[in-house]
Amino acid sequence: MYLYCPLTYPKIMPKFTKRQRQAKWLRIFRKVHRATGAALFIFFFIIAITGLLLGWKKHSGGVILSKSYEGTSTELKHWLPIDSLHTLANTYLLENVSKELSTKIDRIDIRKEKGMVKFVYENHLWGLQLDGVTGKLLHIERRYSDLLEQIHDGSILDNYVGTSDNQIKVFYTTIMGLALLLFTITGFWLWYGPKRMRKK
Incomplete structure (x- = not known):
């Protein structure tokens, strides 16, 4: 038998609704995080590898620089x-x-x-x-370090196409910078959100 208590139900309902909203945001962030990672995986991979090599260029025994x-x-x-x-x-x-x-x-x-x-x-x-x-x-x-820099920031495509003012580099770095920011925010919330929900 279901007992309805008018005194306690209004207090329970807002908490349940808030928890639903938090769960909904978690699902949205999870989808965005997964979609961003899947769509830009190859670019993140290239940036990571070239960035790592550029960090080691002065310690490569003269191979990179x-x-x-x-x-x-x-x-x-x-x-x-x-x-x-x-x-x-x-x-x-x-x-x-x-x-x-x-x-x-x-x-x-x-x-x-x-x-x-x-x-x-x-x-x-x-x-x-x-x-x-x-x-x-x-x-x-x-100068392989210059080649790595061009791949890292996308300017290699400007050199290949012959753009007038590095338009591809600007577009590429803008998209990847915003994507990395979005990836970081959603990743943090996917870690912190469940902890916050458990505390409440």
């Missing part, structure tokens, strides 16, 4: 002008790697403490290290 070689002097007054070093770098690149390579510069890294200047090119992964004083070629490297 070559060590910085030392030049003759750390005194800039003894160095050759940058335009002369640039001309020498382009000459070394074309003579030692391939005459077909582009000489368009991405950046020039001056390592004063090493007495060395590093030339990094835009349209390929080759880089050169030159003695700042003599202009002597210290090292030619394949």
Whole structure:
């Protein structure tokens, strides 16, 4: 027999409804969490692997990123002008790697403490290290770290397609950043929600 108690029922009903709402939100968060993980699994995997390798690039024994070689002097007054070093770098690149390579510069890294200047090119992964004083070629490297960075942030697609202002990179990083934020929030609630419900 079911006994209806008008004094206690109003107190029980709100708690039961609130618990239902919490359970409903948990189900929604679980679906969102599962759908996000399934839809973006491959991208999360790529970001994790490339991020791990980039974190280890200076400890890879020169495989991912070559060590910085030392030049003759750390005194800039003894160095050759940058335009002369640039001309020498382009000459070394074309003579030692391939005459077909582009000489368009991405950046020039001056390592004063090493007495060395590093030339990094835009349209390929080759880089050169030159003695700042003599202009002597210290090292030619394949910059796999740059390739990993391009894969990590999606800019490799901008390079392939030839976009004007890294639009693919901006879109990719925005989507993945928001997805990771959503993944974190729903994951936390899936852990904390049941604990909160049990306490009540």
